[in-house]
Amino acid sequence: MDQFFHRMGDGSAVQMTAKQIMADLVEGSEDAADRGKIPPLAKEEYDYLLDIFCSPHKFISVEPGREVILTYDAATLKIRRVGVHVDRIQALQIYEKIMGADTMELAHVDYSYKPVKPIATFEQPILEQALLATHIPLFYGAQPNLGLYSQPDGPFPNPSELMPMGKIKEAQESYEAALEDLVKDIVFVGSLMYESGADGINLDTAGAAGDADFLATLIATEKLKAKYPDICIEIGMAGEFVLGMHSQLTYKGERLAGMYAHQQVKMAEAAGATIFGPVSNTNTSKSAAWNLARAITFMKACGEIANIPIHPNMGMGVGGVTVNDQPPVDVVSRSSAAMTTLCRLDGL
Amino acid sequence: MAITHAHASGMGGMRVAGDLVARVQMARGMKLAQAKAYVAEKLAVDVSELTDPIVMTEVRTDLGLGVVTPLPGVPKGIEAKFNIARVLDIDINCVKRFRERTRF
Amino acid sequence: MIDEKILKTAKQTIVEQKKDPAVELVQKALSDGIDGMELLTEGFIPGINEVGDQFGRGTLFLPELVQAADVMKAVTDLINASLPSQDGPQEKGKLVIATVKGDVHDIGKCIVVSLMQANGYTVFDLGRDVDTERIVEVAIKEDVQVIGTSALLTTTMVRQKELEEALKSAGIRDKVRTIVGGAPVTARWAAKIGADAFAEDAQDGIAKVRELLGA
Structure with missing residues (x-):
């Protein structure tokens, strides 16, 4: 039986037969369906995925006309992380003129709202200058990052220390107190950047510290939207389901813990977000086929129920992309094309 | 990785009309198909031409929407964004702020 | 062989984090001459495995996990204490x-x-x-x-x-x-x-x- 070049979730090369690839596609999709209580992929969708995984071509793309908006988050720090020492406005110009970005984001190297707060007025002139010199829509963005509000980084007792000691109530109270401060910081920074002229505010990797982190993001979105009705807010998630670190927090009467993408997007809508960025995590021990079918199953369910545009996250280790600093072109192009072809999405 | 996405499924930014479709989505909350149709109508092109760099470079040059290779006298940066706001009939936050600050 | 119903109840006390019923179940089982180790391995351990699985799927959360751990510790301590000295209590790792x-x-x-x-x-x-x-x-x-x-x-x-x-x-x-x-x-x-x-x-x-x- 013919063997096809394939990769695992960590990017390692393997050889697989078409039958093995198909079995992994079905298993990955059914895993997502089972977890999210959503439909698995249909036969023609499996067939399409099998076709692209068995294709001898290094690069796969969408059909003309099916292209989507490409949103870059944190690129002004990513370019410096790889040792290219350009300033941030130059970075934005490189991305808009050379990298094919449809939107960009100005971000501080300490990519969280809390550290930006005391230097926000130094960030504003850079944003204002960038807005004079660039053409494409420009977000200002950072992570909510609730973890920064607990000891030793912040004033509140550390729930990650309290919880394993069985101090559940104390941990929950700490989360509740911390999220109030986080909301204030997001609204403070978001307001200044919007008043400087940002085209949008990005709340990136929401829920990284669990349900309290996600709740703070939603409340901050609601407050910014009430303050500036025309503001564009993008909420990008940290993981495929909301970790129940507190577990009892609700928004609009719905328990946040355990929500998957198709449920999260309804919360983002209710808060007034303009764009939602759902996530599906890559399992490094499973094949690319398993991961991509699984990711598409989650994103498809989200896209079908969303009333606002969705931009699934397709960076390293999410959306079927392998966990590796340099994700291979073969697997990224297949993930990119398949996600865009099979899901009702509005951007990446 | 970014380049791979741009080539595999991205609209293409200001080489074409990617930034314009994104602007409409952000300003009006439109889903992708609706945003593409809106921009195509405003630019008087077919939806399929929104990702054609030959057509879009001409359109962008003619309308002063900003192009990758700027020629002398062609609108750039905020100048181009004034034109984008007018042509697409949308508010652009920094254009509004520019007017306020310059009392233009 | 322990009655399937007892094993199922043991598992449920862990999944539902019910400490008092779990402790009572162990005490009664031991007084009825039921093998404590078998009760642990066939009843309570599948319970904690289920808790871990549900946590990984986002259907059970950290506070519940911590409470389940507390129940598990209580029953393990009781069972260990009942074992002859040469059989335990032994540290798992x-x-x-x-x-x-x-x-x-x-x-x-x-x-x-x-x-x-x-x-x-x-x-x-x-x-x-x-x-x-x-x-x-x-x-x-x-x-x-x-x-x-x-x-x-x-x-x-x-x-x-x-x-x-x-x-x-x-x-x-x-x-x-x-x-x-x-x-x-x-x-x-x-x-x-x-x-x-x-x-x-x-x-x-x-x-x-x-x-x-x-x-």
């Missing part, structure tokens, strides 16, 4: 867990610690941003069988490799098993640096520790 030097992410590690405790392992949680030397020092002092390290950044993963070297220098590499995890960490990385195992997530960590210790 001792682990040092830490987030590596330069890395301040501790949420994932907190989940791992909670789940390991729930499964009856003795955990020395060193916290975050922990020097490699400190990990080795505690491993020696507490005579642990497993060292688990977490790294959430590509820039801090290298500390896991440093630990492998430090264990060799300290002459204890063959006495402990190492397990690595964290967002950018993979089985490929584990193999490259010579770690004994890689954990995809907290629940996988339990499975790997069981394999490493045979317990």
